[in-house]
Amino acid sequence: MSSSTPSPSSTQPARILVVDDEPDLRTLYELTLLREGYRVDAAGTLAEAWEQLEATEFDAVITDMRLPDGLGLSLLQRLHKSQRAERCVVITAYGSAENAVDALKAGAFDYLAKPVDLKQFRAVVASAVQLRARAPIALPTAVAEPRSAAPSAAVSATAPAAAPEDPWPAALVRLVGDSAPMRQVKARIVKVARSMAPVLVHGESGTGKELVARAVHACSQRSEGPFVAVNCSAIPESLLEAEFFGALKGSYTGSSQDRDGYFQAARGGTLFLDEIGDLPLAMQSKLLRAIQERHVRPIGSTQEDAVDVRIVSATHKDLQAEVQAGRFRQDLFYRLNVIELVLPPLRERREDLFALCQALLARIAQDSGQPVPVLSARSLQVLASHPLHGNVRELENLLHRAMALSEGDELNLDPLDDLEPLASEAEEAPVPAIEWDAATVPAPAPAGDRTPTEGGDAEPAIPPDLQHYLDQKEREILVQTLRATGFNRTAAAARLGLSLRQMRYRIARLGIASPNDEDG
Numbered sequence: 001m002s003s004s005t006p007s008p009s010s011t012q013p014a015r016i017l018v019v020d021d022e023p024d025l026r027t028l029y030e031l032t033l034l035r036e037g038y039r040v041d042a043a044g045t046l047a048e049a050w051e052q053l054e055a056t057e058f059d060a061v062i063t064d065m066r067l068p069d070g071l072g073l074s075l076l077q078r079l080h081k082s083q084r085a086e087r088c089v090v091i092t093a094y095g096s097a098e099n100a101v102d103a104l105k106a107g108a109f110d111y112l113a114k115p116v117d118l119k120q121f122r123a124v125v126a127s128a129v130q131l132r133a134r135a136p137i138a139l140p141t142a143v144a145e146p147r148s149a150a151p152s153a154a155v156s157a158t159a160p161a162a163a164p165e166d167p168w169p170a171a172l173v174r175l176v177g178d179s180a181p182m183r184q185v186k187a188r189i190v191k192v193a194r195s196m197a198p199v200l201v202h203g204e205s206g207t208g209k210e211l212v213a214r215a216v217h218a219c220s221q222r223s224e225g226p227f228v229a230v231n232c233s234a235i236p237e238s239l240l241e242a243e244f245f246g247a248l249k250g251s252y253t254g255s256s257q258d259r260d261g262y263f264q265a266a267r268g269g270t271l272f273l274d275e276i277g278d279l280p281l282a283m284q285s286k287l288l289r290a291i292q293e294r295h296v297r298p299i300g301s302t303q304e305d306a307v308d309v310r311i312v313s314a315t316h317k318d319l320q321a322e323v324q325a326g327r328f329r330q331d332l333f334y335r336l337n338v339i340e341l342v343l344p345p346l347r348e349r350r351e352d353l354f355a356l357c358q359a360l361l362a363r364i365a366q367d368s369g370q371p372v373p374v375l376s377a378r379s380l381q382v383l384a385s386h387p388l389h390g391n392v393r394e395l396e397n398l399l400h401r402a403m404a405l406s407e408g409d410e411l412n413l414d415p416l417d418d419l420e421p422l423a424s425e426a427e428e429a430p431v432p433a434i435e436w437d438a439a440t441v442p443a444p445a446p447a448g449d450r451t452p453t454e455g456g457d458a459e460p461a462i463p464p465d466l467q468h469y470l471d472q473k474e475r476e477i478l479v480q481t482l483r484a485t486g487f488n489r490t491a492a493a494a495r496l497g498l499s500l501r502q503m504r505y506r507i508a509r510l511g512i513a514s515p516n517d518e519d520g
């Protein structure tokens with residue numbers, strides 16, 4: 001496969017520099033690559049390697065970590081500093097997690113642990129070279145990732161409308177939002193998509209973590225491979241191993257045929273592990289082993305399958321605190337969190353609200369075959385002053401329901417029925433007012449128009465709108481149960497005879513946000 005991979009600069013085969021001080025290993029790598037049809041050069045020290053790099057542009061550099069005159073890492077740093085385009089693969093000592101993670105953090109495309117599996121070696125080199133051969137995704141010049149992590153000044157809601165042509169690569173267009181925090185997120189996605197380093201997406205529920213993971217995949221050279229999304233919290237513990245690693249026929253009760261696991265299904269692509277913080281400890285150890293050894297063994301099999309996946313995981317939990325509390329393995333956290341991508345809650349990027357409403361309404365209208373409604377200025381103001389603890393998902397649910405209930409072309413959100421936040425939440429998280437362009441959005445309804453929903457009138461014997469009435473009732477019961485269980489969704493689901501998945505679905509559908517958002 002790689003023999004036909006041309007160098008980016010010519011139609012000749014790709015050119016690779018191998019750096020290793022052990023002559024036997026160097027020869028083994030050289031022969032393996034020559035057999036694949038690459039042009040290969042070799043060096044035994046950092047100094048020799050640099051001399052060759054100064055004279056020639058390579059497609060990839062494969063370097064041992066320990067060299068007589070320094071660490072492979074310093075070669076990587078030097079390449080990076082000189083803005084060289086070579087992809088670098090680092091070979092680390094057996095079991096040296098620190099080296100592997102350090103190399104990925106320093107910008108290595110990938111790493112290989114000793115003893116090097118030649119099949120894996122060929123696959124990693126092929127993908128480094130392929131990536132080099134593809135035109136890199138360019139960032140719009142105005143949105144290069146800032147160097148410091150300091151929060152940028154908020155963009156006013158009255159800022160000029162987005163440019164007519166979307167400056168972002170197509171893979172990022174679905175991620176709506178042009179606020180400063182979202183631009184940083186997008187720039188980071190483009191950057192991290194270039195390597196194989198594991199990414200951990202952190203953000204509150206409903207902020208769009210899965211969309212971000214999909215964008216990382218779509219911007220990467222694995223975009224033509226599968227994207228396999230797994231919700232770790234939705235799989236019963238007894239099935240986790242079979243689901244992740246596969247199982248042979250008859251290896252457990254009810255397994256009537258061989259089946260692939262997620263790792264096999266995601267081969268050549270990206271494995272997205274959502275709610276990684278909910279993975280039980282026993283499974284965390286097995287996942288760590290799979291990542292470290294890059295092999296998985298299906299249940300009932302004596303053979304191991306090579307793992308060729310990029311792992312992107314996501315959590316709304318503070319995994320560092322989970323580690324401290326002994327609920328998450330430190331070593332797994334270290335492995336998954338090589339690159340962290342933080343997705344800010346919607347309340348920190350309220351200037352995206354209007355664009356989000358437009359995109360979500362267009363999507364809902366398309367799905368339901370309805371014309372796209374116009375969101376009234378008052379409704380927008382109502383949304384802007386709502387906490388939206390459930391983030392974009394809550395916004396989506398609110399718009400969904402408003403569309404189902406609305407008549408005519410204009411969509412009106414009623415602050416009393418649709419948007420009254422839970423009293424406790426409102427107290428805990430007062431919402432800063434957002435400044436909307438007075439020309440676009442009229443003033444909100446006077447406060448006197450609002451009346452509390454609680455302690456109110458007797459319910460009508462026959463509700464005028466059954467769905468609305470049932471939603472309200474369901475919401476009340478869920479909130480009551482959640483409060484009774486300290487907002488522990490697992491316990492609340494059990495009290496109501498629901499699975500955790502059903503509970504999550506209902507919470508999301510009804511836009512209920514909990515103050516601590518923990519599963520206990």
Ligand SMILES: Nc1ncnc2c1ncn2[C@@H]1O[C@H](COP(=O)(O)OP(=O)(O)OP(=O)(O)O)[C@@H](O)[C@H]1O
Nearest residue numbers: 174175176177204205206207208209210211392393
């Ligand atoms: N920036 C965005 N642009 C457009 N749609 C978005 C955006 N962010 C989120 N959404 C939409 O909001 C919904 C929730 O997003 P997603 O499932 O990615 O969130 P999440 O953070 O993974 O949630 P959870 O933590 O509950 O798994 C989806 O329908 C998604 O398409």
